[in-house]
Amino acid sequence: MLDIRLYMLQRITALIMAPLTLGHIAVMIYAVQGGLTTAEILSRTQGSVVWLVYYGTFVAAVSIHAAIGLRVIIAETFKLRGMALSGFTWGVCGLFLYMGARAVMAVTMP
Amino acid sequence: MIKPHRTHALWFAYILHRLSGLGLAVFLPVHFYVLSLALTKPAELDSFLHWAEMPAVKLAEFGLVFLLAVHIFGGLRLMALEWLPWSPNQKTLAASAVAGAFLLSTTFFLQAI
Amino acid sequence: MPEIDRHDTDILILGAGGAGMFAALHAQQTAPEGTKITIAVKGLLGKCGCTRMVQGGYNVALGGGDTVERHFMDTINGGKWLPNQDMAWKLCEQAVVRVRELENEIGCFFDRNADGSLHQKAFAGQTADRTVHKGDLTGIEIINRLMEQVLSRPIERLQEHRAVGLIPTKDGSALAGVLFIDMRSGKFRFVRAKTVLMGTGGGPSMYKYHTPSGDKTMDGLAMALRAGLPLRDMEMVQFHPTGLLAGTHTKMTGTVLEEGLRGAGGQLLNGAENRFMFDYDSRGERATRDVVSRGIYAEMRKNNTSENGGVFISMAHLGPDFVREKFSGMVKRCADSGFDLAGGLVEVVPTAHYFMGGVIVDADTRTAMEGLYVAGEDAGGAHGSNRLGGNGVANSTVYGGVAGDIMGADIRKMGALRDPDENVLAAEIERAQRPLHQKPGNVQALRHELQEAMWDDVGVMRTEAGMERGIKRLAEIKSELLETGVASDNLAFNLTWHDWLNMASLCEMSEVIAKAGIARENSRGAHFREDFPESGSMESSYFTVACQKGDSVDVTREAVQFSIVKPGETILLADEPETLVEE
Amino acid sequence: MSFTQNIMDVSIWRGDAQAGAFAHFEVPAQKSQTILDVVAWIQQHQDPTLSYRYACRVGMCGSCAMMVNGVPRWTCRTHVEKVLEGNKLEVAPLRNLPVIKDLVTDMDSFFDKWIAAEGRHHPTASRLDPIAAISPESAGRVKANAGIECINCSVCYAACDTVASNPDYLGPAALQRAWTVYNDAKDADKQAVLDAVSGVGGCHNCHTQGSCTAHCPNDLDPMTAIAGLKRVSAASFFKRRKARA
Numbered sequence A: 001m002l003d004i005r006l007y008m009l010q011r012i013t014a015l016i017m018a019p020l021t022l023g024h025i026a027v028m029i030y031a032v033q034g035g036l037t038t039a040e041i042l043s044r045t046q047g048s049v050v051w052l053v054y055y056g057t058f059v060a061a062v063s064i065h066a067a068i069g070l071r072v073i074i075a076e077t078f079k080l081r082g083m084a085l086s087g088f089t090w091g092v093c094g095l096f097l098y099m100g101a102r103a104v105m106a107v108t109m110p
Numbered sequence B: 001m002i003k004p005h006r007t008h009a010l011w012f013a014y015i016l017h018r019l020s021g022l023g024l025a026v027f028l029p030v031h032f033y034v035l036s037l038a039l040t041k042p043a044e045l046d047s048f049l050h051w052a053e054m055p056a057v058k059l060a061e062f063g064l065v066f067l068l069a070v071h072i073f074g075g076l077r078l079m080a081l082e083w084l085p086w087s088p089n090q091k092t093l094a095a096s097a098v099a100g101a102f103l104l105s106t107t108f109f110l111q112a113i
Numbered sequence C: 001m002p003e004i005d006r007h008d009t010d011i012l013i014l015g016a017g018g019a020g021m022f023a024a025l026h027a028q029q030t031a032p033e034g035t036k037i038t039i040a041v042k043g044l045l046g047k048c049g050c051t052r053m054v055q056g057g058y059n060v061a062l063g064g065g066d067t068v069e070r071h072f073m074d075t076i077n078g079g080k081w082l083p084n085q086d087m088a089w090k091l092c093e094q095a096v097v098r099v100r101e102l103e104n105e106i107g108c109f110f111d112r113n114a115d116g117s118l119h120q121k122a123f124a125g126q127t128a129d130r131t132v133h134k135g136d137l138t139g140i141e142i143i144n145r146l147m148e149q150v151l152s153r154p155i156e157r158l159q160e161h162r163a164v165g166l167i168p169t170k171d172g173s174a175l176a177g178v179l180f181i182d183m184r185s186g187k188f189r190f191v192r193a194k195t196v197l198m199g200t201g202g203g204p205s206m207y208k209y210h211t212p213s214g215d216k217t218m219d220g221l222a223m224a225l226r227a228g229l230p231l232r233d234m235e236m237v238q239f240h241p242t243g244l245l246a247g248t249h250t251k252m253t254g255t256v257l258e259e260g261l262r263g264a265g266g267q268l269l270n271g272a273e274n275r276f277m278f279d280y281d282s283r284g285e286r287a288t289r290d291v292v293s294r295g296i297y298a299e300m301r302k303n304n305t306s307e308n309g310g311v312f313i314s315m316a317h318l319g320p321d322f323v324r325e326k327f328s329g330m331v332k333r334c335a336d337s338g339f340d341l342a343g344g345l346v347e348v349v350p351t352a353h354y355f356m357g358g359v360i361v362d363a364d365t366r367t368a369m370e371g372l373y374v375a376g377e378d379a380g381g382a383h384g385s386n387r388l389g390g391n392g393v394a395n396s397t398v399y400g401g402v403a404g405d406i407m408g409a410d411i412r413k414m415g416a417l418r419d420p421d422e423n424v425l426a427a428e429i430e431r432a433q434r435p436l437h438q439k440p441g442n443v444q445a446l447r448h449e450l451q452e453a454m455w456d457d458v459g460v461m462r463t464e465a466g467m468e469r470g471i472k473r474l475a476e477i478k479s480e481l482l483e484t485g486v487a488s489d490n491l492a493f494n495l496t497w498h499d500w501l502n503m504a505s506l507c508e509m510s511e512v513i514a515k516a517g518i519a520r521e522n523s524r525g526a527h528f529r530e531d532f533p534e535s536g537s538m539e540s541s542y543f544t545v546a547c548q549k550g551d552s553v554d555v556t557r558e559a560v561q562f563s564i565v566k567p568g569e570t571i572l573l574a575d576e577p578e579t580l581v582e583e
Numbered sequence D: 001m002s003f004t005q006n007i008m009d010v011s012i013w014r015g016d017a018q019a020g021a022f023a024h025f026e027v028p029a030q031k032s033q034t035i036l037d038v039v040a041w042i043q044q045h046q047d048p049t050l051s052y053r054y055a056c057r058v059g060m061c062g063s064c065a066m067m068v069n070g071v072p073r074w075t076c077r078t079h080v081e082k083v084l085e086g087n088k089l090e091v092a093p094l095r096n097l098p099v100i101k102d103l104v105t106d107m108d109s110f111f112d113k114w115i116a117a118e119g120r121h122h123p124t125a126s127r128l129d130p131i132a133a134i135s136p137e138s139a140g141r142v143k144a145n146a147g148i149e150c151i152n153c154s155v156c157y158a159a160c161d162t163v164a165s166n167p168d169y170l171g172p173a174a175l176q177r178a179w180t181v182y183n184d185a186k187d188a189d190k191q192a193v194l195d196a197v198s199g200v201g202g203c204h205n206c207h208t209q210g211s212c213t214a215h216c217p218n219d220l221d222p223m224t225a226i227a228g229l230k231r232v233s234a235a236s237f238f239k240r241r242k243a244r245a
């Protein structure tokens, strides 16, 4: 169910996310010093390629990471296997990608 | 649920990691949804951010941050256990340090907003 | 006759100890392609039998002054000139090859010296540091590695299959196959084979105190006796001096506390907590197994005993921490059954350990019956009257391999599978089913009676009168057994039925042990006659041969052939020292 | 034995592969009594049809493991006093293995996985060659020795929830053996070991629950052995990618 490829993907995405999450929190702490409003956030991020890449990476990583994580839980708990399991994994991955992408677009597109 | 063969620290660490992962997987799409409101309905996002000032929501936010801290701690500890030739204690300490720092800073952060 | 399953193979192996597993592997290497090999065993493959329980180690002369000749001379001297010398020679010679095979092909890893070479130590009765080991869990390493090799090859497994009868052909000239009970279902299964190796490992568990695993109840020898094969040295039961004693209600009782405890300076104390071994031998606790066993037994007869009727072993004077470190496994084991070996007293008693007697075979494991081969503890001859510590596992692995090679070669000359004598088959089934038609009784109580009888009358020290009394008691127990039934509503994994069958084998063999004991009118090695305490002249050494004749067992004597070396002589060179072991 | 003998309340699981339930027995408590002794006493004195398995009776063969008050244990070396709860004992067949009857399980899947994990020696030499000189202090040997005293009792296998929920998972004992083989300087096919433990049921399914290590009666540490496999397989994953690129 979890062969070395999926295992490595889950670990690598975790390693990518770890600094990104920490960074995100750091920025937020810096940001809130002036009080937080939509405009504030958006002014900082909108139109910035750097933030696009930053959050884009996070979304890609978390989609993969969570999809694999949930895949394992579903397989172990409900004995799901084969096509159904692959379908579920891709579904979760897709959902995270879609919702994540919309969020990233919202905050970074000018 | 907690059968006798499970009553030891490592198993609790495992279940904590799993539950926090699960919790995050539920929360994150919600978080994404709220942010994406910026695209479609900026007004609602604004009202949400006001709403976020409320203690109950703060508590919820704190809960989720806590989940993330727990999960990061668990994840780093796991990867250290798997890959680093340190002693188990060193690994746990290192992961606790990161998670602790994370939790502390976000608590301040949540306090600030 | 109940419905029985019939099954065919080419090479059938009974038992999965050192003998059985090596036979399977070697047969696979030497038999022609496409030969079907089946291994049938009373327990789980790799998890039953005594090879797994080997603690001390494996005797093999690997140089450094030690030679095959020296190993051979120690074996002959240890066996008090009774061994079949050709078998003893092959044992010593092939052990060298086998231990390399174990390390290089099977994957065992034995303890090393700091320079990377094999660590070897000396057991009592050896004149060189010869015993290769893996801590004091040597057998686990050997059997686990063998098991992996067998499991990863196309060898058919019949697990929890108990052999109950050797079935000959109609004319009785050869073996046709073996009758089993599939213990999991309780059904009978007859397996035809061109060659059969019997490696069921003896096991003198008819004594009140015994070391072998629960699955060993002399089934193989009982089957061989019924099939008319001659058995030799049947009086030779080796007792280990220090079996754990914790009451008759626990299976822990009888299990071995290792030899090294005495070697390191452990003291034996009687009920009054006084040392007594020096009353019997100038070497005290460090005397050989048979001497110490008799010393303890004598003390027990004087009623100088501990609470449970044995004596104490005391280690505390060596310093509890030292004991805890040096004998951690033993300390832990004693602690699990409630004893403090490091700091307190632990009750011990002599315990039946190994069976030197067995089926008469040649040095190629062939028997008097075509198609039947015997190796390991089931085969008699290699050890004579006493087995040296470390020669048991060497014997089973060496001869198991030999049997595999020989069967692989012999099978080329054999044509079709042989058909069994259906009458014998039916009779064997009838015999095994006997208790199922009778009113259920208490088999365990009979087992206790048997064990008491053998312990009292055919045990560590023997007399003619005692053994005669023993034979009478045995006859009563046996006839009671034959009237005792077992509930037959569910035969699947019916342990009580198997207890009954175990008892049947043990009763048959106990009688043979007693009769052979009476036939030997001197004291050699493990066999000690209070009415004949002398060893008799070595030149006129004889061994006993027991054979079923009609309804009774006949014991005769046969002269030992000194085919390699005569008593009083040696094959060591004149300038070689008596011993290489530093005291 | 004391005069006022204590009677224990013992529940034993009876049944077969299809169905079963606990049956109750009253067993007299004795000094130096193991769980195996309790089970044998019931078979010998109260219910001759009770099935269980044992061989060596001293913790060497690993045939006798059962669930005792919910915990997997070797019953021949488990002293009653150590596990008695109040006056109660509950004995059930080992978890995670199919039941044959009563307390007897079918251990074939456990051993099949042992072999599937390449838990066996791959020779570099033959019986004609001398025995390799290997320092007991060499790094590989120290690692290999750590798991060598495994008696394949399946206690760890029964303790692991991943085994319970993922039938493909090779399990702690088989993987520990694979790690030992991998570290054996005499072994010829380390790659076969890595391939075997990197597949669908391989070491990467382990969630480091640690129940294997917590319950091993021989104080072995399969969890750390599995981590070792994860580490070397991860390293070789990158190496192989690079080699291919």
Ligand SMILES: Cc1cc2nc3c(=O)[nH]c(=O)nc-3n(C[C@H](O)[C@H](O)[C@H](O)COP(=O)(O)OP(=O)(O)OC[C@H]3O[C@@H](n4cnc5c(N)ncnc54)[C@H](O)[C@@H]3O)c2cc1C
Residues within 6 Å of the ligand: C014, C015, C016, C017, C018, C019, C020, C040, C041, C042, C043, C048, C049, C050, C051, C052, C053, C054, C055, C056, C057, C058, C059, C161, C162, C163, C164, C199, C200, C201, C202, C211, C212, C213, C215, C216, C217, C219, C220, C256, C353, C354, C375, C376, C377, C378, C389, C390, C391, C392, C393, C394, C396
């Ligand atoms: C506690 C202990 C410690 C020992 N220590 C040492 C030592 O340090 N050094 C040494 O050299 N020797 C030692 N020995 C002796 C050694 O173990 C034996 O000599 C040797 O292992 C016997 O090997 P085997 O293959 O003949 O029999 P075993 O290994 O006993 O195997 C017999 C096999 O036959 C099976 N079997 C039995 N009956 C049947 C049946 N009816 N049908 C089918 N299968 C059956 C059994 O289940 C088992 O698998 C020790 C013995 C014991 C008991």
Ligand code: HEM
Residues within 6 Å of the ligand: A010, A011, A014, A015, A017, A018, A021, A062, A065, A066, A068, A069, A070, A072, A073, B017, B018, B019, B020, B021, B022, B024, B025, B026, B028, B071, B072, B074, B075, B076, B078, B079, D206, D207, D208
């Ligand atoms: C940011 C740093 C993160 C790290 C270091 C991390 C690390 C890990 C690791 C190592 C695992 C494997 C656990 C195992 O095999 O038992 C894992 C599992 C998991 N992670 Fe994360 N993770 C992180 C973030 C997240 C996020 C943001 C989510 C949510 C979307 C998430 C969801 C999950 C889930 C659902 C699992 C499966 C749990 C299980 O199998 O028991 N993780 N994580």
Ligand code: SF4
Residues within 6 Å of the ligand: D062, D149, D150, D151, D152, D153, D154, D155, D156, D157, D172, D173, D176, D215, D216, D217, D218, D219, D220, D222
């Ligand atoms: S690792 Fe421990 S618990 Fe697991 S099989 Fe081996 S000895 Fe038993």
Ligand code: F3S
Residues within 6 Å of the ligand: D159, D160, D161, D162, D163, D171, D172, D205, D206, D207, D208, D209, D210, D211, D212, D213, D222, D223, D226
């Ligand atoms: S209990 Fe199972 S999950 Fe891993 S650490 Fe042990 S194998």
Ligand code: FES
Residues within 6 Å of the ligand: D054, D055, D056, D057, D058, D059, D060, D061, D062, D063, D064, D065, D074, D075, D076, D077
């Ligand atoms: S009976 Fe052998 S380990 Fe318990």
